[in-house]
Amino acid sequence: MLGTLPGYVPGRSVPGAIKLASNETPYPPLPHVVDRIAAAAGAANRYPDNGSSELTAALAARFGVPADRVAVGCGSVALCTQLVQAVADADDEVVYAWRSFEAYPIIAAVSGVSSVRVRLLEHVHDVDEIAARITGKTRLVFVCNPNNPTGTAVGRAAVLRLLRAVPPDVVVALDEAYREFVTDPDVPDGLTLLDAHPNLVVLRTFSKAYGLAGLRVGYAIASDPAVATALRQTQVPFAVSTVAQQAALACLEPAAEAELMARVETIVAERTRMYDELRAMGYDVPPTQANFVWIPLGDATLDWAAGCEERKVIVRPFAGDGVRVTVGAADENDRLLAAARELAPTVINSR
Numbered sequence: 001m002l003g004t005l006p007g008y009v010p011g012r013s014v015p016g017a018i019k020l021a022s023n024e025t026p027y028p029p030l031p032h033v034v035d036r037i038a039a040a041a042g043a044a045n046r047y048p049d050n051g052s053s054e055l056t057a058a059l060a061a062r063f064g065v066p067a068d069r070v071a072v073g074c075g076s077v078a079l080c081t082q083l084v085q086a087v088a089d090a091d092d093e094v095v096y097a098w099r100s101f102e103a104y105p106i107i108a109a110v111s112g113v114s115s116v117r118v119r120l121l122e123h124v125h126d127v128d129e130i131a132a133r134i135t136g137k138t139r140l141v142f143v144c145n146p147n148n149p150t151g152t153a154v155g156r157a158a159v160l161r162l163l164r165a166v167p168p169d170v171v172v173a174l175d176e177a178y179r180e181f182v183t184d185p186d187v188p189d190g191l192t193l194l195d196a197h198p199n200l201v202v203l204r205t206f207s208k209a210y211g212l213a214g215l216r217v218g219y220a221i222a223s224d225p226a227v228a229t230a231l232r233q234t235q236v237p238f239a240v241s242t243v244a245q246q247a248a249l250a251c252l253e254p255a256a257e258a259e260l261m262a263r264v265e266t267i268v269a270e271r272t273r274m275y276d277e278l279r280a281m282g283y284d285v286p287p288t289q290a291n292f293v294w295i296p297l298g299d300a301t302l303d304w305a306a307g308c309e310e311r312k313v314i315v316r317p318f319a320g321d322g323v324r325v326t327v328g329a330a331d332e333n334d335r336l337l338a339a340a341r342e343l344a345p346t347v348i349n350s351r
């Protein structure tokens, strides 16, 4: 098995270059969050609260759900892994769109579960085909909404059609890592769908909009408390550090959250600017609801990404397919746009 596992490709870091490769926020944690991190660091000789009980209670209160339906994890990527381990055995199948979050195939392979990948249609989830590919072996469906790396989102009617089509014994994981950046009112908030869909679990994270990627903390809110229990049971002991728990709690305080959501608005405005300018240059960028844009470049992908790197901008290429560019601070985005303008003739004229 060792030689066959697909590798996760983290965003590259190059000295002196700006990094728009990993969908991080350009902003450091708020000063009051840094203070809480520093205070929690003083307790590092102690193991953390294994059940993240204070954070679980705060999330339950924040979203108006019972605490027994909430599970905290070491990033939502860990919760994805725990979910696969909890619901699927060898020979079972996990269905997801492709291209989508590159962790899904790794998680499936590491867990010894088969991946069923369903091609995107015009960069968007093909929900009818996803439903059609469910078999007696399917245990879990991942729906990444908005989708990483394309930024595209599935609207309410399509999400509901999928939820109706999935058998009740198959779990649907709605991966909403980028939910806070969604502005299209037609894209449903997964939490509003929980009551009507007992097999649904929504995954969220503090890594993106809340700016805590380096601390590893995410959460799941399930319709069925048994799913949240299973997530707690499959957790690596003490996976979420006290520092991470305290930082997340600090982010959830109303004043802090308001400031963080104001930052999200700035990113969304920059996203619109990047989308508009890239389209005006001739790039075929699909509409995005996340903190990144997708530039489908096909065979030109690696050259284009190398051209950006020469100009000291690191983007995330997916060979043969396209480049994902994270929306950064305004000056960073200016540099990306300048690079894209210089590189446009090579790819646009060769189509």
Ligand SMILES: *Cc1c(COP(=O)(O)O)cnc(C)c1O
Pocket (backbone or CB within 6 Å): 023, 074, 075, 076, 077, 078, 101, 144, 148, 175, 177, 204, 205, 206, 207, 208, 213, 216, 217, 218
């Ligand atoms: C970033 C991301 C996550 C969350 O990552 P963590 O840092 O592990 O919380 C989950 N799903 C998708 C699609 C992502 O892009």
